[in-house]
Amino acid sequence: MAGKGGAGKTSITGTLARLFAQDGYRVLAIDNDLNPNLFLALGLPAERMRDLPTFPAEIVRQVNGGYELTMSLDEICADCSLAAPDGVTLLVAAQPKQAGTG
Amino acid sequence: MHVAVRSVVDIAPSAPEDVCILDLEASTEHLLVATARHADAMYAVVEPYGTSLETGRRVALLARDLGLPRVALIANKVRGEQDMEAVAEYATANEIELAGAIPYDESFLEADRAGLAPLDYEPGARGVRAIHELAPRLLSG
Numbered sequence: 001m002a003g004k005g006g007a008g009k010t011s012i013t014g015t016l017a018r019l020f021a022q023d024g025y026r027v028l029a030i031d032n033d034l035n036p037n038l039f040l041a042l043g044l045p046a047e048r049m050r051d052l053p054t055f056p057a058e059i060v061r062q063v064n065g066g067y068e069l070t071m072s073l074d075e076i077c078a079d080c081s082l083a084a085p086d087g088v089t090l091l092v093a094a095q096p097k098q099a100g101t102g
Numbered sequence: 103m104h105v106a107v108r109s110v111v112d113i114a115p116s117a118p119e120d121v122c123i124l125d126l127e128a129s130t131e132h133l134l135v136a137t138a139r140h141a142d143a144m145y146a147v148v149e150p151y152g153t154s155l156e157t158g159r160r161v162a163l164l165a166r167d168l169g170l171p172r173v174a175l176i177a178n179k180v181r182g183e184q185d186m187e188a189v190a191e192y193a194t195a196n197e198i199e200l201a202g203a204i205p206y207d208e209s210f211l212e213a214d215r216a217g218l219a220p221l222d223y224e225p226g227a228r229g230v231r232a233i234h235e236l237a238p239r240l241l242s243g
């Protein structure tokens with residue numbers, strides 16, 4: 001899902017993810033926004049902002065001019081995913097930007 | 103970070119019962135499209151007015167150039183027949199699929215204010231119902 005800021009991309013993504021899950025799909029939601037708000041649109045409480053697990057840089061390494069993952073998806077999910085309502089699994093790519101924390 | 107996300111999307115399960123949904127950043131269009139290159143489809147959420155539609159068009163064309171099998175617009179915050187016609191005309195004129203339209207819904211803003219998911223704030227809201235109607239159409243084709 002792409003779009004200009006404010007177009008409602010994240011609200012739609014979060015709502016779609018929950019509805020797919022309610023309809024019986026296994027849903028993996030990935031937040032790749034530098035201002036990660038998908039967790040809110042999925043229905044996780046705002047307090048979770050402080051402890052959002054994000055991808056560690058070590059999950060990819062460079063090989064032969066390309067990249068490969070150093071962990072399986074199950075390992076990545078076990079290490080750094082969040083369980084959202086309706087059984088949605090959330091992965092957050094970027095750390096939220098907070099003043100003073102870099 | 104983008105390489106990591108791209109790689110995860112590449113290995114995400116793709117059985118019929120699996121859905122992997124990626125919320126891309128709002129800026130740096132080239133980068134965001136490259137991040138999604140292993141996806142089956144990319145949807146650009148647009149509001150029914152000029153600059154938003156133009157952003158959607160650019161993203162859609164980049165995604166198409168990159169070879170994504172399906173690229174489409176989703177119109178959001180549609181406030182009536184005139185908005186709907188404007189988006190549909192834009193999509194047709196630019197030869198981009200319009201996957202669907204979601205009506206303007208005040209409850210999404212209220213949900214945001216209340217710090218709740220739209221689905222938890224008002225599960226029967228017309229915006230939520232429109233998204234539910236749209237959902238299966240995003241997985242087919």
